[in-house]
Amino acid sequence: MHGLNRVQVYGLEKLHEALLHRPKDKPLITVSNHVASVDDSFVIASLLPPSVLMDADNQRWTLCATDRCFKNPVTSAFFPSVKGLPMSRGDGIYQKGMDMATSKLNRGGWVHIFPEGRCSRDGGKTLGSPKRGVGRLVLDTDNIPMVVPLVHTGLQDIMPTGANLPRIGKAVIVVVGDPLDFEDVLNMEESQHVTRGHLYDAVSSRIGHTLQELKLQADRLAPEQSGRLHELGQQNSERAANILQLIDWESLGVTPEVSPDQFSSTKKDSHFQQEPHLKNTGEHLNISLAYEGGIMSRMRCLVDPSELMGFAAKGLFINCRLSGGCQEDTPTRGPGPLKVRKVMMPTTATSS
Incomplete structure (x- = not known):
């Protein structure tokens, strides 16, 4: 409650x-x-x-x-x-x-x-x-x-x-x-x-x-x-959208899909929002987080956006490491000498 x-x-x-x-x-x-x-x-x-x-x-x-x-x-x-x-x-x-x-x-x-x-x-x-x-x-x-x-x-x-x-x-x-x-x-x-x-x-x-x-x-x-x-939800949505705009998605190798503008509105009778895309350095940002029936849409009024994005980013990188999807060379230790494994950055954040 x-x-x-x-x-x-x-x-x-x-x-x-x-x-x-x-x-x-x-x-x-x-x-x-x-x-x-x-x-x-x-x-x-x-x-x-x-x-x-x-x-x-x-x-x-x-x-x-x-x-x-x-x-x-x-x-x-x-x-x-x-x-x-x-x-x-x-x-x-x-x-x-x-x-x-x-x-x-x-x-x-x-x-x-x-x-x-x-x-x-x-x-x-x-x-x-x-x-x-x-x-x-x-x-x-x-x-x-x-x-x-x-x-x-x-x-x-x-x-x-x-x-x-x-x-x-x-x-x-x-x-x-x-x-x-x-x-x-x-x-x-x-x-x-x-x-x-x-x-x-x-x-x-x-x-x-x-x-x-x-x-x-x-x-x-x-x-x-x-x-x-409703006012608090709008404020949190705007803050979350601003945070999304500040992230350098290209450096992360992420190609977003749905606009973070969707943080600022809801629509009960449709599965996904159709909102204008926000632009960042001339490119459209499209991160899908605002499905009305989904947990992310409802959490936007309940969780501080900066904490939410920090949690999401942490999950992204942990997932990368566990699935072998990080771009950099990652040293690992086994039973023998120090080894280095080559792993690649995922092209999208969909799985995260």
Whole structure:
């Protein structure tokens, strides 16, 4: 999330305070919107401090749908190992998975839950109505848990519906809200004799309203961050193109093929860019690095261009030596006297 994509978090200190400094026996519930199947793993991991990320005992528990996460022996073995609890759709709030989650909270643990109960059907544009189950988790624990809401946007671009592999070079916005207090809801039960079901609904409604407010904030921030990402990508592309122009390709014996101008633009619906060629000492430079679906195109917004070119150049010369393609006479040592082998410079950089 932080290396191949960009994550901008607002209010992160609120979550870290809850994770690191809440009372020992105080349970924690985090609630968020549900956009993609990787919401829990990708977003939560991007928010954790290293001390929590590397400590399995302090990781979150989460509810996983049995029809998706426990449908065969492999997934049934995997998800419990990453602290997933089975949740059967349609079996109500008094089922085994909910009881297990309550038990974890009673021990002061951390449970992450999606109040909507399922992934968004419109790519995260709207929030679904919160289910009653989150109300039960809040009210049926021995100690009222700390509830921290958060909303994210942009993950639908990393793992869109139907995708098998996550995409890179995207921006994600996460907004963490203030912890929610539900003491007044408990007082309603004692003073007004409200039924337990109505209390569950009151908790769920408050959480849903808070998530809606956070989503409005995230949606306002998303265009701004997207613009910054695009501007940074353009700057890096221009720097990379300038570096390419400064390289004396002829001295390296390299005949480029596609313009480094392609570093500065992308085109989603074509395999390769068709851009005007940059000129260097009267010759066209044509180095192909900007295929939209390829790793080089996406890395251009993520890696400092000078580092990228240094890495590429190093790889070029290492490859030359390993394949016997260097122009100079290269001394080598064998079991006998010092020997010299004659090797030739490749005519193109395609294999590199």
